[in-house]
Amino acid sequence: MKNPYPLTTRKLGDIIAHAGGAEINVARFLGQAATIADELPRHAYVVNLATSRYEFLLGLCAAIIAGQCTLLPPNRQQQTLQQLREDYADCYIFGETGVEGIAGFYADPDHYASAAAAAEIPAISRDQLCAIAFTSGSTGASTPHLKYWDTIRVGTQGNARLLGLANAEPANMLATVPPQHMWGLEMSILLPLFASIAISHEMPLFPQDVRDALAALPEPRILVSSPIHLDAFLRANIEAISINRVLSATAPLSAELAQQIETRFGATVTEVFGCSEAGTIAARSTASETLWRISDVFDLQVRDDRINVLASHLPERVVLQDRIEMVGDRKFRWLGRDQDMINIAGKRGSLAHLNYKLTRIPGVVDGVIFLPYENSKRLAGLVVAPGIEPSVILEELKQAVEPAFLPRPFYSVPMLPRQETGKLARKMVLELFASLGSKANDDAEPADNES
């Protein structure tokens, strides 16, 4: 084996997870992972759809031990999984959900729970391909990003240093974001392998569930989440609970929300900047800082007006879809995303691609999908399709794009305010959109009358 590195830098007696009401130490966890690794179907690729976070961790590490590569699809929709099956014919599904046409493997807790504790930590070859994440670029085609063991190891150890968790006292972590998503993977699955963190097996969504899962963990507590989940958590008016650290990513967090969370839960809020290609790149204390501190494993360089992310642990350089301004060598100010690129519910997409899909639908004369305001949770849309209900067009669009990208509201209009050149100014689109808002149901249908 070339240049191996341990699967975890934790000690065998360290607590790595809280699952099923028990504390699980590294020895027990590795024993279970080794048992599962022996039983995995002998395939090269595995799609981990485990619905418990601890089972996801077991599945990922079992696959790594067995020399298998875990695929991280952006969602678990049929269409996405079928595409994976076409691209990776050899893949199977790990977890409770079997999907038609793809073989499934279910690790039985009654079986692996009794596995003998491991006496040593397995070593993994640094050049072993452990995972593949996917992003959709401006063309909409899915691009794979290869995560070798060294990519994961160096990146995660860099994250621990960036977040001040490298030599910190043991802490207990709860995450509301899915482990298949890069943010959830880095924090709730990989960090416990390289920093003194015990992860809760829970994957709560509703505020009361989040609070209950936090309360089940000893202090100090770390909550890994997203602005949408944090906003709901704050608005739900649940009983206060002490949280030491809150880590947020997937969408911009406002300084106001960060301050409110700090006040209400006594937490230090750290916001993380990253992407699926490179993982976490920078962090800031959003309540009091505007500049981002760059992780010590990355260098950012401006080339041809684009920001290039360079790191020895990445297979290739990454070009950011963001506009930033460097402040010295190790900090930057974020200016915004490329106009065309959007990020909804942690999923990245291209407006041009969505608009292409929309205008290809039979009966659609013209149409536009756009962000109605900065940091909106949803896209909005206007369509020119005489005689066709917007809901019918949405049905068609559903076949072609992620549900998170479906425009809502979606209004039918007689025409779009295009300029003579055919260009569509954002300002004009927003004005037309605003004029439709108040009497939604009345205005949504006049296309029929005017066509």
Next chain:
Amino acid sequence: MRPQSEFEQDIAQLIVESLNLEDISAADIDPDEALFGEGLGLDSIDALELALAITQKYAVQLKADDANVQEVFGSLSSLSAYVAENAP
């Protein structure tokens, strides 16, 4: 589609309002059709938003045993029953 009960009508109205479903009329929501995925096509962000709206209006904190929102929000009928049962 069977007609909505009075309480289901209220919940349907809350769904349409809290989720900005301008193109859907509350009365058109089939009480027994899936709200998420195939049916109305709602997702976890909607589940969260709707949970907040329900908490505010009915003082019911929604809880799921896991992240599987389909179970809690299976249909208008099951969601209405859940809120009615758990309202103080």
